[in-house]
Structures are given as C-alpha cells and as structure tokens.
Amino acid sequence: MDPSRRGVLGSALFSVALTIPAWQDTVRRLEDVQTGRSNRIGFAEVDAVTAMTEKLSELDDMFGGRHARPMAAAFLVNTVAPHLRADAPDDVRKSMLSATADLLYLTGYMAVDEGLHGLAQRYCTKALEMAGAAGDHLTYCTTLRGMSLQAVDLGHGTQALRLADAAAAASPAAGPRMRAFLAGQQAHSYAVSGDRRNALRLISEAEAAMEQAESRAKAFGSYDTSSLAYHVAQVQHGLGDVAGSVRNLQESSRLRHGVYRRTRVRYDSLLAERQLEVGHLEAACATWDRVLDDYPLIQSGRADERVTVMKSRLRPHLRNATARSTYERARELSASSTAR
Structure with missing residues (x-):
C-alpha cells in the first residue's frame, strides 16, 4: 500500500x-x-x-x-x-x-x-x-428537522417549532414515511410549547402517515414504528402524561431492531428517568443497568449527560440496595469515561 x-x-x-x-x-x-x-x-x-x-x-x-x-x-x-x-x-x-x-x-x-x-x-x-x-429537498428538510430536534432537546420550544414547521413546509410533496418523520417532530415541538391541540393533531397525522407507509412495500428509511412510538412518548410527556410516555417508550424499545448503541443509551435513559418519575424505582434501575452495559463502548457527550442525570436521580434513593448498586456502577463507569 x-x-x-x-x-x-x-x-x-x-x-x-x-x-x-x-x-x-x-x-x-x-x-x-x-x-x-x-x-x-x-x-x-x-x-x-x-x-x-x-x-x-x-x-x-x-x-x-x-x-x-x-x-x-x-x-x-x-x-x-x-x-x-x-x-x-x-x-x-x-x-x-x-x-x-x-x-x-x-x-x-x-x-x-x-x-x-x-x-x-x-x-x-x-x-x-x-x-x-x-x-436537494430531502436533505434540506432533514437538516431543518434535525435542527428542530436539537432545539427541543435544549428546551427551546418556540425555535424548535419554527424549524419543524419550516421542514414540513419545505416538503409539500413528501411521501407518507417522510410525512410521518416530519409530523412527529412537529408534534413534539408543539407539545413542548404547550399547544395541546396541535400536538395531538400532528401526532395523529404522523400515525396515519406511518400506517400508510407500513402498508406499502418496505421503503428505505430510518423512521419506523419504533421511532413513531418514541415521538408519541415525547408528546405525552410534554403534555403531562408521564405514565403514557413510559408505556410508549417501552413499546419503542420492543419494536427496535438493530438499533445502534448510542440510540439505545439515549432512549433507555429517558425511559429510566420517566420510570422513576412515576415511582418505579427498581424498574428504573433495571433500565439504567442496560444503559450502563452500553455506556463504556461509546464516546458521547449526550451519553455522559444522561449518566450524570442518572446519578443525580438515584442519589436520594441510596438506602435502597438496588439503587445503591446502580449508582455505584454509574459512578465508577463515569469516572473511567472521564479518564479516557
């Protein structure tokens, strides 16, 4: 060579x-x-x-x-x-x-x-x-949608909504899978912005578009029923239905096929946080333990943030043996990650 x-x-x-x-x-x-x-x-x-x-x-x-x-x-x-x-x-x-x-x-x-x-x-x-x-309308819309996702994750609901709406407007002839992809993000942004009516309207549009897409021959695309269940969960959480969000994050996990480590860490971290939010401490620890199985294998700032959140959420529960075991494991692994 x-x-x-x-x-x-x-x-x-x-x-x-x-x-x-x-x-x-x-x-x-x-x-x-x-x-x-x-x-x-x-x-x-x-x-x-x-x-x-x-x-x-x-x-x-x-x-x-x-x-x-x-x-x-x-x-x-x-x-x-x-x-x-x-x-x-x-x-x-x-x-x-x-x-x-x-x-x-x-x-x-x-x-x-x-x-x-x-x-x-x-x-x-x-x-x-x-x-x-x-x-290239596809990449243009996908980029706007990605910017909306960044904004909503940072808590900037108004900006996220503006970007999600712009992505949808830039793709008026989108096929059903792309429409579901865009409408799911719009729904999430509306939910975070407190607009219940439009959030529910758009998640219904995403569900209808996904049903149409899935009834056809399978097309290439990363947006699937697992992704839709994740968006439903995000809308529910934004509108205050934490228990419903847990159920749909669990459904998203069940539907996942071949999902990469970094995505598993992100989605399972959200599931664990919301399981704890509804008082299911030991279920949350079991989910967090799955996160910690994957965490040492990736180099991700967002994963680091989720492990930091994990430790802070577990700290008030250290009298529980299961919580203490998961907390100590997270502490050791995050210390090793910082040393890398």
Missing part, C-alpha cells in the same frame, strides 16, 4: 475507507484532485463522498460523536473541499453539493452528540446552503 495515499484521509479514516468496495481505485482520483494534479471531478468522486458518509454514520451510531466527528471534519477539509473547487459538469456539481450537504448535516449531528451546539448549528447552516444550491 502506498503510504502517500494515507495522506488523503489520515490513517484512521483510511482504515475505515478500506471497507468500501473499490476504494483503493478511488483514492488515486481523490489524491489527484487534492494535490492539484487534476482539476476536474466526475460521479466517481460523488460516489466516494456518499460511501464515506455512510461509513462515518455507522461509526457515529456505534461509537458516538467524539469518536467519529474528527474523521468527518478531516474528510470535509482535506478531500471534499477540493472537490467543490474543481471543475465539473452541472449534474456532477449538483450531485457533489448534495453529497456534501449530507456529510455536513451528519457532522453537525455528531457535534450535537458532543454537546458542541454552536458548532453543530454552523455545520447545519452550511448543509442547508449546500442542499438549497443542489435543489
């Missing part, structure tokens, strides 16, 4: 790239553009960016944003940026802008996972710019 080719990506990212079919044949073209030996790109370069984005997304889901974002940022700066400056036919240029928008959104999502919210917004704003220039 030519060591100089590692300079295109960096050694860690190059080892990831080797799992992409025909990647070594593509590296020469990437390097030619990066070093100025070629000033023209084609669909092969677009395909390479798309394939790398998919691999980085897998790493993010498995190991968390702190693990994957530095590689994504290096790929953006060292490989994608020269592609954007290179000559290309109009159709290739639009496709490269679209592929770059996807990568920028993913990198922004990783920054959210690290707790770097200002940086995440800058990545997402650039993703919107690229998607708009490419005429």
Whole structure:
C-alpha cells in the first residue's frame, strides 16, 4: 500500500475507507484532485463522498460523536473541499453539493452528540446552503428537522417549532414515511410549547402517515414504528402524561431492531428517568443497568449527560440496595469515561 495515499484521509479514516468496495481505485482520483494534479471531478468522486458518509454514520451510531466527528471534519477539509473547487459538469456539481450537504448535516449531528451546539448549528447552516444550491429537498428538510430536534432537546420550544414547521413546509410533496418523520417532530415541538391541540393533531397525522407507509412495500428509511412510538412518548410527556410516555417508550424499545448503541443509551435513559418519575424505582434501575452495559463502548457527550442525570436521580434513593448498586456502577463507569 502506498503510504502517500494515507495522506488523503489520515490513517484512521483510511482504515475505515478500506471497507468500501473499490476504494483503493478511488483514492488515486481523490489524491489527484487534492494535490492539484487534476482539476476536474466526475460521479466517481460523488460516489466516494456518499460511501464515506455512510461509513462515518455507522461509526457515529456505534461509537458516538467524539469518536467519529474528527474523521468527518478531516474528510470535509482535506478531500471534499477540493472537490467543490474543481471543475465539473452541472449534474456532477449538483450531485457533489448534495453529497456534501449530507456529510455536513451528519457532522453537525455528531457535534450535537458532543454537546458542541454552536458548532453543530454552523455545520447545519452550511448543509442547508449546500442542499438549497443542489435543489436537494430531502436533505434540506432533514437538516431543518434535525435542527428542530436539537432545539427541543435544549428546551427551546418556540425555535424548535419554527424549524419543524419550516421542514414540513419545505416538503409539500413528501411521501407518507417522510410525512410521518416530519409530523412527529412537529408534534413534539408543539407539545413542548404547550399547544395541546396541535400536538395531538400532528401526532395523529404522523400515525396515519406511518400506517400508510407500513402498508406499502418496505421503503428505505430510518423512521419506523419504533421511532413513531418514541415521538408519541415525547408528546405525552410534554403534555403531562408521564405514565403514557413510559408505556410508549417501552413499546419503542420492543419494536427496535438493530438499533445502534448510542440510540439505545439515549432512549433507555429517558425511559429510566420517566420510570422513576412515576415511582418505579427498581424498574428504573433495571433500565439504567442496560444503559450502563452500553455506556463504556461509546464516546458521547449526550451519553455522559444522561449518566450524570442518572446519578443525580438515584442519589436520594441510596438506602435502597438496588439503587445503591446502580449508582455505584454509574459512578465508577463515569469516572473511567472521564479518564479516557
């Protein structure tokens, strides 16, 4: 293997790239553009960016944003940026802008996972710019929806609602699965904003759209019945129905298939917090123990936050042996995480 080719990506990212079919044949073209030996790109370069984005997304889901974002940022700066400056036919240029928008959104999502919210917004704003220039409505709407999710998780209900509504308005011809994806986020944002009527209306729309989507041949997409149950739970919690939220988070967990570690940590943490909220201490500890099984395997600021919340919620219950055992395990694992 030519060591100089590692300079295109960096050694860690190059080892990831080797799992992409025909990647070594593509590296020469990437390097030619990066070093100025070629000033023209084609669909092969677009395909390479798309394939790398998919691999980085897998790493993010498995190991968390702190693990994957530095590689994504290096790929953006060292490989994608020269592609954007290179000559290309109009159709290739639009496709490269679209592929770059996807990568920028993913990198922004990783920054959210690290707790770097200002940086995440800058990545997402650039993703919107690229998607708009490419005429890529799917990435444009997905990015707005992701920004709404960031806002609602930070407690900014009004901003979350504005972004969720903008995402839905930008996709008037969305298919049923995409409509469910967007309406679920709108419903969550309305619930957090205290608008019960619109929250219930939109979650009903999401349920109807998902029923329509599921009745068709299975389509590619990450929004499924598990995701919908999660959104129903979030709406219920926002409207004060904590017990209903627990039931739907449990249903979301039951429906999950092949969900990555970081998502499991996030969803199960919410379930445990709400189980405790309704007074089910030992059930909450059992759920938190599942969280702690996954926690050492990911590098995620949001996971760190959830474990911090876990310890604070358990501290008043340390006379209970089960709670004390889970608390001590969380304390030890979070100390190990800080030392990494």
